[in-house]
Amino acid sequence: MNHDFLNSALWSGFAYASGWRQTKAGTIQVIDPSNGADIASVGFGGPEDIARAAKEAKAAQKSWAATVPAERAKILNRAADLLEEHGAELADWIVRESGSIHPKAMIEIEHGALFIRHAATLATASSGTFLPGMDERTNYARRVPHGVVGVISPFNFPLVLSVRSIAPALALGNTVVHKPDPRTPISGGIIIARIFEEAGLPQGVLHVIPGGADAGEALCTDPHVAMISFTGSSRGGSKVGELCGKHLKKVQLELGGKNALILLDDVDIDIAASNAAWGAFMHQGQICMATGLILAQSGIADALADRLATRASHLPVGDPSSNQVALGPIISDAQVVSIQAIVDDALEKGAKLLAGGTHDGRFYKATVLAGVKPGMRAFEEEIFGPVACIATFDTDEEAVELANHSDYGLAAGVITNNMGRAMKIGDQLNVGQLHINDQTVNGGPYAPFGGRGKSGNGSRMGGPADIEEFTQWQWVSVKQAATPYPF
Incomplete structure (x- = not known):
């Protein structure tokens, strides 16, 4: 395997949080499910690591949101370029770590790059509308980022099911704390951290911290995190939804299906x-x-x-x-x-x-x-x-x-x-x-993807749904000068 881009000497034993760091919770070994062999060691995050990352992501968010949209788009497109340029090397990691056959791994590379490129277009998309008024003031509504978005992704399509949330969240001015499944932290995390690091994403804007259920719970309850985007089982999604509801966070759930x-x-x-x-x-x-x-x-x-x-x-x-x-x-x-x-x-x-x-x-x-x-x-x-x-x-x-x-x-x-x-x-x-006239396994960056009932909370990601999910409306009214009221 060619280790040039994903050289483990850079990240072995570390997580990505304002640079490559050791985690308080230690490390875990990543195992090849085909034969039980050790693949690599990565940093393993616990609640303390999540809290630090969320705080740093919150501190970085205002300046990232103020970055010129075209510059945000440029960074995302460069990340997509890197994913494609090193696709053959990175696909080998997906095969070994997630048990994917090689064609499926290459689908992840191809679709992952498409999701990032689609997200880049959102950075420069129209983000507001003028509103009718009842008096002389000017009224308009604009979409603004939530702040810090927490992303929790599963093992099965680890690259695609991570970047499809991370990329639009970043494009629209949010910072991200991402918890990939600890069984696939390389495909679902390290690869993503590396392409965005090399693409020039400022430190503190993206944190990638593999972790277990306690890290996921910490992400859902942290006061610095405004939204959670979760992909996983219906049982896990129910728990995430409950925690986010209790802490008044926006939550997007993409769950199972029959x-x-x-x-x-x-x-x-x-x-x-x-x-x-x-x-x-x-x-x-x-x-x-x-x-x-x-x-x-x-x-x-x-x-x-x-x-x-x-x-x-x-x-x-x-x-x-x-x-x-x-x-x-x-x-x-x-x-x-x-x-x-x-x-x-x-x-x-x-x-x-x-x-x-x-x-x-x-x-x-x-x-x-x-x-x-x-x-x-x-x-x-x-x-x-x-x-x-x-x-x-x-x-x-x-x-x-x-x-x-x-x-x-x-x-x-x-x-x-x-x-x-x-x-x-x-x-x-x-x-x-x-x-x-097709079977059920379909997906891509341009269609609003999601389900209802035990398959999710009716939220969608992809295509026109990304702006709806990863930003919120703000109403702005403007008077030329303040006027008195009768009190």
């Missing part, structure tokens, strides 16, 4: 199976947008299940650094146990196992379950593993009912040759993202 892909009886079976396989098995199913429930109309269900099982059986599982596999490792042993328990529950309740259902350590085979029904954990719960769950329906109305059965509301897909039928179904689905 995303339905509806396959109508006029589809091309091979194309449908391809979409279902990609949505269910991409990155071992460890994606909030993963196709968690495949709803196949009765007339095609058996053929679809057979084709999907064939595809699953041909997907090799193993160490992604070999570049010979389609699926890498599950992130932890505990997650493997959780996946297996959900599969076993489905089989005990009458589902049929058509492929997979077993694992070798953290390497879980692509799995296909047919005959999945409400009441089975495989129907109800987000699995976060490579398990395709097939349920059947007879009518379009039943498809809508089954898709909306979930407490989640992130993404859905409808595949059919009848566009009118697809749109009628789609209009009835309670989701934040609807994909006609």
Whole structure:
């Protein structure tokens, strides 16, 4: 591996907080989930480290917000350039640390740069509007930064799911304290710190401190932090939302999903199976947008299940650094146990196992379950593993009912040759993202991304939503001179 840009001698044992520093909470070893080997050592933050970073970020915020917007944009674009220039080297770290296959790691590099470049355009976007008045004064409203934004990101797409919050927050004049998942602190943190450091971001504007639950709680309760942007599990998001509500902070929650892909009886079976396989098995199913429930109309269900099982059986599982596999490792042993328990529950309740259902350590085979029904954990719960769950329906109305059965509301897909039928179904689905003639794993910097119900608090990030999330309105009224009142 080429260590030129991400030379660990610079950051080994450190976090990034007004430069590379030791943390009060010590260090942690970063482990390759494929083989248990040590990758590196990074600084590990606790509440004291978060408090110091938040205070320094608060002190740096006013001058950063006063920086000419074009200069903020220039720094962000330079960071995107660096990410692309060193993409091959940085992708290797993503593979080793998160268990990603190489093409998925390169998607993170490509999309990460796009998110940063989109954010750069926000720095110079129009940020206000004139308002009608009731007297001679001038009234206008402008968007102003919150101040310090805390970002908490997960392990599965660590680079993209960090920069999609960090970059727009910075572009719009906020400073950031970022807590990446301690299992992926390099992909989700060190890489980001390095590109912004080299791009010329002033010290104190971005702090990157890997940490556990106590660090996350400290970020949510710190008085210097005005907003939290959280991506992770519904359980974790509920805790974050509770803390932010108690401390009157703005909170953005992007959580899990049990995303339905509806396959109508006029589809091309091979194309449908391809979409279902990609949505269910991409990155071992460890994606909030993963196709968690495949709803196949009765007339095609058996053929679809057979084709999907064939595809699953041909997907090799193993160490992604070999570049010979389609699926890498599950992130932890505990997650493997959780996946297996959900599969076993489905089989005990009458589902049929058509492929997979077993694992070798953290390497879980692509799995296909047919005959999945409400009441089975495989129907109800987000699995976060490579398990395709097939349920059947007879009518379009039943498809809508089954898709909306979930407490989640992130993404859905409808595949059919009848566009009118697809749109009628789609209009009835309670989701934040609807994909006609596509599977559920879609994302990018230009669309407002988020969900409802257990998938989030209705907030969005990306595209036009970024300004709404990372700034707030300020009303300004101007009189030419003060005038008396009757008191």
